Structure formats: C-alpha cells, structure tokens
Amino acid sequence: MQCKTLTFTLLTVFLALLILVSAYFSVFASTSSLSVKPNVYFYLSSAGTYVSFNETLHAYRIAVYQDSLLLSNAWMDGQPVDPLTVKVEGGNLTFLDFFKDKKLVFRLSAPTGTVSKVAIRPVSRPASVSADTLIYGSSYDADTNTLTVQVTHHSDVTVTVDWVASVQPTFNFPSFRQILFSGLLIFALTPVVTGAIIIFVFLKREEENKLAFIEPIIWAILTVILAVLTLIVISTLSEFL
Numbered sequence: 650m651q652c653k654t655l656t657f658t659l660l661t662v663f664l665a666l667l668i669l670v671s672a673y674f675s676v677f678a679s680t681s682s683l684s685v686k687p688n689v690y691f692y693l694s695s696a697g698t699y700v701s702f703n704e705t706l707h708a709y710r711i712a713v714y715q716d717s718l719l720l721s722n723a724w725m726d727g728q729p730v731d732p733l734t735v736k737v738e739g740g741n742l743t744f745l746d747f748f749k750d751k752k753l754v755f756r757l758s759a760p761t762g763t764v765s766k767v768a769i770r771p772v773s774r775p776a777s778v779s780a781d782t783l784i785y786g787s788s789y790d791a792d793t794n795t796l797t798v799q800v801t802h803h804s805d806v807t808v809t810v811d812w813v814a815s816v817q818p819t820f821n822f823p824s825f826r827q828i829l830f831s832g833l834l835i836f837a838l839t840p841v842v843t844g845a846i847i848i849f850v851f852l853k854r855e856e857e858n859k860l861a862f863i864e865p866i867i868w869a870i871l872t873v874i875l876a877v878l879t880l881i882v883i884s885t886l887s888e889f890l
Contacts, residue, residue, distance in 0.1 A: 683708050691718050696738045703745045724748075733769065740765030740802065753810040759802045770795035773812065780808045 685706040690699040695715040708723035709731075722731040727749035735742070740759030746752055757765045771794035778787040784801035785808070800806045 683711055685711070693717065693737065696736075698737045698739070699741050700735055700737060701741070701743045702747065703743055704747075706744075706747070727752075733772075736768040738766045739763050740800075740806075742767060745807070751812040755808055757800055757802070757806045757808065761803050763802045764799060765802060765806070766797065766799045767808070768795055768797045769810075772796050775810045775812050777811045778808065779811075780806055782806045 690701045692699045700718045706725045710721035712719040717736045720733045725747035740757040743756045746754035774789045787798045
C-alpha cells in the first residue's frame with residue numbers, strides 16, 4: 650500500500666513539473682518574437698528623431714537607447730539580421746525595404762535645408778549607395794563595419810543601399826597579341842605603300858631621268874623585302890601569342 654502511495658505521489662509531482670515546463674516554454678515561444686506594426690515609432694531622445702518601419706517588423710529583441718536603436722534577429726521583408734544598430738540625427742527615418750534582395754531602402758524626413766545623418770552597423774561594405782537628391786554622401790568605416798549616410802534635404806529623401814554590384818557596360822580591351830599584330834601590320838604596310846608610290850613616280854619620269862632614279866628603286870626593293878620579312882615575323886609570333 651505504501652508502495653502504491655509513493656508511486657502515485659511521484660507520478661503527481663512528475664506531472665506537475667511537466668505541466669510547469671510546458672507552460673514555461675509556451676510563454677517563452679510566444680514572446681520570443683516581437684512584432685512591430687508600421688504605426689510604432691522608436692524615439693531617440695538625444696537626437697530628437699524617431700525610427701519606424703513601413704511594414705511589420707519581427708525581432709527577437711528590440712532595445713531603444715537615447716541615441717540608437719538595437720535590433721536582434723530582426724526581419725521585415727527580407728533576410729534576418731543580427732544584430733543591427735541604427736542611429737539617426739537631423740531627420741526621421743522610415744525603413745521601406747529591410748535587406749530585401751540585399752538592399753536597404755529608407756526614407757529620411759526633415760525640413761528643407763536640414764542635414765540628416767544615418768549610421769548603421771555592423772554591415773559589410775555596400776556595392777553602391779544612392780539617393781534621390783543632389784546633395785548626399787556616404788562613407789564606410791572598415792574598423793567598425795559602420796556605414797554612414799548624410800543628406801541635405803529639399804524634401805523627403807529616399808536612400809538605397811545595395812550590396813549587389815550592378816552590371817555595368819564592359820569594354821573588352823584588345824589583347825597584347827591583337828595590339829602587336831595591328832602595330833606590326835601598320836609598320837609593314839607603310840613601307841609597301843611608300844615603295845609603290847616611289848615606283849609609280851619612277852615609271853612616270855622621262856627616259857633620260859630614269860637613271861638618276863636608280864637609288865630610289867633600290868630603296869623601294871629593300872622596303873618591300875623588309876615588309877615581307879615583317880609579315881613573316883607577324884605570322885610566326887601569332888602562333889605563340
């Protein structure tokens with residue numbers, strides 16, 4: 650009888666522990682991912698600015714400091730990032746695309762003439778940074794993996810940070826073989842043309858003046874020989890280049 654009582658007590662305690670553990674993990678799972686709606690604004694008190702998101706943001710942890718916003722394992726419409734620190738001065742920042750297709754797109758809102766500055770870290774060096782305004786700049790600190798973007802407002806400014814290099818038109822430079830062949834060909838054809846002109850002039854001369862033109866003929870013959878030898882060299886080199 651005592652054995653049955655002991656067994657029943659142990660089973661009761663085990664069941665109670667199982668219920669408590671299940672409840673703990675259920676609560677943990679339900680609170681492990683935070684969801685932030687687009688109408689939520691994170692206020693950075695020291696800068697007097699806020700950070701918001703154009704779509705629902707999901708994150709494991711969100712910490713708001715006086716000058717920055719820290720996101721842990723956060724995602725919106727793209728790949729999750731962990732961690733990410735965002736600082737903004739001068740204007741309010743709204744993320745439009747959050748690492749979607751390896752791009753970060755955000756809008757800065759501030760009065761005309763205001764200079765806004767955004768610092769995001771840690772991120773790798775982007776392939777390009779662009780903005781729909783004439784006055785803007787960006788820099789990257791490799792020591793801290795910090796990207797800084799600064800814009801001067803005439804209205805709201807949209808900034809696109811792209812980590813995928815865009816395809817640029819390419820120019821195929823001629824190879825060394827092509828350059829050498831072209832140069833030697835020009836070098837070979839020039840004396841040939843020159844020799845042909847000399848011979849043509851000689852044939853047009855009067856009979857009595859042809860004897861005085863023997864020397865140019867010799868030079869013309871030598872020129873042709875030189876051109877032929879050059880072409881032979883070109884043909885030989887082209888087999889090895």
